[in-house]
Amino acid sequence: MSGASSWSFREEDARRINEILSAFLGEAGARTALIVDRTGQLIATVGEEVQFDPTAFASLTAADFSANDQLARMLGEPEFGALFHQGERESMYLADIARRVILVVLFDNSTTLGLVKLRVRTAAKELNQVFTEMFERTDDGTAPPAVEGGFLGEAEDEIDRLFGA
Amino acid sequence: MSMINYASREINCKLVYYGPGLGGKTTNLEFVYNKVAPGARGKMISLATETERTLFFDFLPVDLGTIRGFKVKFHLYTVPGQVYYNASRKLILKGVDGVVFVADSQLERMEANVEAMQNLYDNMQQHGYDLTRIPFAIQYNKRDLPNASPIAELQAALNPGWPVEDPARQRMLPDPDRPGEFLVWQEDGQWYERAPYFEAIAATGEGVFDTLKSISKAVVKTLG
Ligand SMILES: Nc1nc2c(ncn2[C@@H]2O[C@H](COP(=O)(O)OP(=O)(O)OP(=O)(O)O)[C@@H](O)[C@H]2O)c(=O)[nH]1
Numbered sequence: 001m002s003g004a005s006s007w008s009f010r011e012e013d014a015r016r017i018n019e020i021l022s023a024f025l026g027e028a029g030a031r032t033a034l035i036v037d038r039t040g041q042l043i044a045t046v047g048e049e050v051q052f053d054p055t056a057f058a059s060l061t062a063a064d065f066s067a068n069d070q071l072a073r074m075l076g077e078p079e080f081g082a083l084f085h086q087g088e089r090e091s092m093y094l095a096d097i098a099r100r101v102i103l104v105v106l107f108d109n110s111t112t113l114g115l116v117k118l119r120v121r122t123a124a125k126e127l128n129q130v131f132t133e134m135f136e137r138t139d140d141g142t143a144p145p146a147v148e149g150g151f152l153g154e155a156e157d158e159i160d161r162l163f164g165a
Numbered sequence: 166m167s168m169i170n171y172a173s174r175e176i177n178c179k180l181v182y183y184g185p186g187l188g189g190k191t192t193n194l195e196f197v198y199n200k201v202a203p204g205a206r207g208k209m210i211s212l213a214t215e216t217e218r219t220l221f222f223d224f225l226p227v228d229l230g231t232i233r234g235f236k237v238k239f240h241l242y243t244v245p246g247q248v249y250y251n252a253s254r255k256l257i258l259k260g261v262d263g264v265v266f267v268a269d270s271q272l273e274r275m276e277a278n279v280e281a282m283q284n285l286y287d288n289m290q291q292h293g294y295d296l297t298r299i300p301f302a303i304q305y306n307k308r309d310l311p312n313a314s315p316i317a318e319l320q321a322a323l324n325p326g327w328p329v330e331d332p333a334r335q336r337m338l339p340d341p342d343r344p345g346e347f348l349v350w351q352e353d354g355q356w357y358e359r360a361p362y363f364e365a366i367a368a369t370g371e372g373v374f375d376t377l378k379s380i381s382k383a384v385v386k387t388l389g
């Protein structure tokens with residue numbers, strides 16, 4: 001109907017993703033894992049609570065990843081698949097999941113890039129399956145109804161209140 | 166809609182401000198940032214050049230609060246208007262739920278406006294989105310300048326209307342912001358639709374919230 005494709009994220013999706021990421025963090029010795037969708041929205045966070053603004057972080061992550069995707073194409077690569085940003089103490093590793101979302105791993109010197117990469121491979125495979133199922137489910141029209149009646153009216157009132165009547 | 170998160174009970178809507186370079190897109194977001202209740206907005210991020218031209222995007226999250234159990238958030242983005250930044254412009258459109266086109270009313274910017282509008286249609290199409298089927302509003306900015314074109318001329322060039330073929334949509338639709346004017350109308354047997362438009366002076370904030378209200382209501386409607 002509208003331009004952008006729609007999909008929904010349910011409780012059971014959150015539970016499965018949480019399980020996969022918690023196991024991954026333990027095995028990789030990483031601190032935090034985030035799932036961000038390609039449009040810049042934060043979908044899930046697991047592990048140590050982050051000290052920065054996660055919404056802003058998600059929008060920058062998506063932009064960073066998309067920009068690198070385009071760079072890959074210019075080099076004749078279909079994609080880079082993963083990105084690594086190294087800091088003195090904190091580093092981040094980003095990996096593509098199902099071409100729709102990005103797994104972001106934050107880790108410090110208590111583990112190694114090699115171990116993180118190795119464990120990401122397994123986690124990514126599992127996450128791929130979860131997200132692929134999720135997108136197929138939404139595409140076949142079995143998604144639950146979006147919002148209950150009365151939502152629209154209340155949202156409009158809220159918009160008038162926040163942005164001035 | 167791009168995503169409803171039933172697990173965290175969040176709905177995020179992506180609004181993109183598009184338009185020619187120096188038209189006032191960033192100024193729109195800055196005004197919203199400065200005037201909206203501080204508790205309702207997050208950090209504004211601007212990826213800009215030394216001379217404050219947008220290089221990649223500006224980003225401002227605005228929180229509508231909890232409605233019927235869902236936290237509703239608007240994510241406002243601007244694109245870089247300068248012609249040669251098209252690659253980044255296109256990236257920002259990904260997953261867009263509503264578009265605001267900020268036109269520069271100045272006579273000498275007419276061609277730049279038309280080019281940017283064409284570029285918007287092209288980039289939307291390349292993503293597989295149809296601009297005539299998603300929330301879309303036009304803002305004629307810089308109305309304070311003496312060399313501003315008359316609205317009728319801007320409308321004729323940028324918002325003449327597109328044909329409506331879907332019979333379900335072929336009925337007169339009044340423009341809620343302009344008594345006596347229509348968003349969907351019939352002319353010589355053919356139905357047309359155009360985007361709602363707003364006059365603005367983003368530098369002083371005039372028209373900024375009218376535009377934002379219109380586009381955010383249109384986006385919320387697509388959820389119901
Ligand atoms: N006179 C006048 N100046 C304006 C108005 N709105 C914005 N400006 C000025 O126009 C210039 C450009 O505004 P920006 O908001 O940076 O434009 P932009 O569309 O973000 O430009 P890009 O980032 O290059 O795409 C600034 O100097 C603003 O102060 C207006 O309504 N009237």
Ligand SMILES: [Mg+2]
Nearest residue numbers: 190191218219
């Ligand atoms: Mg700008």
